[in-house]
Ligand code: FEO
Ligand code: CA
Ligand code: CA
């Protein structure tokens with residue numbers, strides 16, 4: 001099968017940017033009548049703003065307006081800022097070490113073969129670190145910040161960067177393009193083994209972090225690992241396939257983007273852009289047609305259906321209902337079946353960061369990364385038991401899933417997605433809670449949730465009690481579709497919302513919210529960015545994606561989507577003040593090599609180590625001055641991190657420590 005890959009070899013643009021029209025057909029909150037109650041007029045863009053127009057000359061009056069929009073105050077972060085820009089390698093602030101800890105293909109077990117890019121096999125890949133590291137979590141061993149399990153999601157694969165001999169450069173409409181040959185079954189198997197996640201023991205010895213190659217809990221999870229379906233959807237007819245008549249056993253997980261570590265020390269993986277893995281057509285008038293349309297299934301970006309019927313909708317019409325969930329892994333038992341926790345809903349899950357509330361129930365914040373889709377939270381029915389780990393292991397099977405409705409008066413309401421309540425009834429095609437969860441998006445549409453600008457990571461902050469919502473961008477939002485929580489039309493650079501739940505209670509069904517930051521270049525008034533005036537030319541960013549809070553409660557934001565035409569800089573990790581005079585001041589701490597995206601980030605509990613994940617380095621280069629050519633296996637825009645001519649580029653986890661020791665940021 002030769003599919004659209006030959007036209008679109010860059011899965012980054014296919015799957016990461018979610019660059020479609022949006023999948024949400026409803027009219028919820030796109031009305032212009034709730035504009036402007038909360039924000040001054042300077043916060044809104046008038047007319048259109050093409051990304052390429054950002055460098056346009058602006059009037060002095062407009063610049064003054066932009067300055068007024070920014071608050072005064074110096075950064076609370078004392079590190080010396082990195083200069084924004086682009087080159088072949090990574091850069092960290094002066095006085096820090098940024099060492100490669102784990103790269104694609106690195107051995108994880110005593111019997112793992114060494115990485116040989118010219119002779120890849122699925123069997124080897126299944127014992128090696130996977131591709132395109134995204135979420136990074138750390139689970140301490142015996143409470144240590146220098147010894148623990150690193151858990152890492154492997155979101156997707158880029159065949160044009162992974163496999164030799166499959167790319168030809170062709171000229172089409174006067175432009176050079178990559179033509180990618182159909183993948184062989186063996187290459188598809190390598191892709192499947194390069195997906196999923198890694199659990200690996202790591203230890204800091206003599207100041208340097210090392211992988212414990214024979215750690216007894218080391219594990220690879222892939223697109224073929226056997227998993228259980230649990231919660232309200234387990235055993236539902238809509239999940240039954242020819243390989244699984246019970247609707248409870250699924251093989252594998254895909255497109256695990258961000259994620260989380262639960263308070264009880266399990267690893268949760270979010271299944272995001274699942275639509276890309278499915279091809280073929282549903283049988284005529286199939287009952288899942290509307291469900292799949294709302295999820296963009298199938299997209300056919302991957303060629304897996306050519307070799308595996310379960311990814312072909314015409315042959316296995318229910319398989320796609322078995323993806324799009326939050327997956328929980330008990331890292332203490334490497335033989336345990338990971339569990340697809342259906343109570344947390346099915347959509348393009350970005351992440352699953354959690355916090356224990358005052359009464360012990362645990363709250364998971366969830367984003368659905370699509371233009372005009374929603375922010376959710378899940379509140380467990382049971383309480384966390386700090387003294388009995390096993391008592392917590394099925395907490396994720398019972399609880400309430402809520403979707404956010406943001407109002408122009410600065411309030412937010414969390415609306416429960418519960419069968420039988422409001423419109424979630426048989427009249428609207430739901431016969432039980434399983435139906436509500438399988439079609440979470442449609443249920444949320446009916447509740448008139450707020451259509452957001454691509455919700456990415458949503459991070460509760462236990463220190464200041466707030467919740468931070470990364471909204472990465474939405475250039476499809478029209479001026480008559482802006483609302484208070486999504487205040488910019490053609491929102492090219494995204495924004496960050498800060499929520500304060502009522503009474504400081506994360507389980508509350510009401511709260512207040514405000515925009516922490518509208519992103520983009522603050523020196524261009526038309527962009528409407530609201531970084532503080534202390535933010536330097538290096539300090540601003542666009543497209544917030546993953547984020548973390550350190551144990552002092554400070555916010556760190558990593559980005560996806562920089563580039564010469566967008567921001568003139570690479571992706572990176574920025575430290576963002578949220579408190580006092582310095583609020584909305586941002587500083588660049590780390591930047592990635594050309595073509596890469598910044599994922600992770602994560603701090604150890606003692607704040608002395610930060611982990612960041614460099615995803616798809618060398619995926620691009622043609623539009624950067626100084627690179628100026630298409631990038632693929634035989635002609636890469638960078639050979640990071642090995643810089644050896646016979647080694648391909650390798651997505652890697654980088655570990656950052658302060659020279660001489662101490663906390664990363666003071
Ligand atoms: Fe995989 Fe929403 O980023
Ligand atoms: Ca993401
Ligand atoms: Ca996070």
Ligand code: CA
Nearest residue numbers: 016545560597
């Ligand atoms: Ca991303």
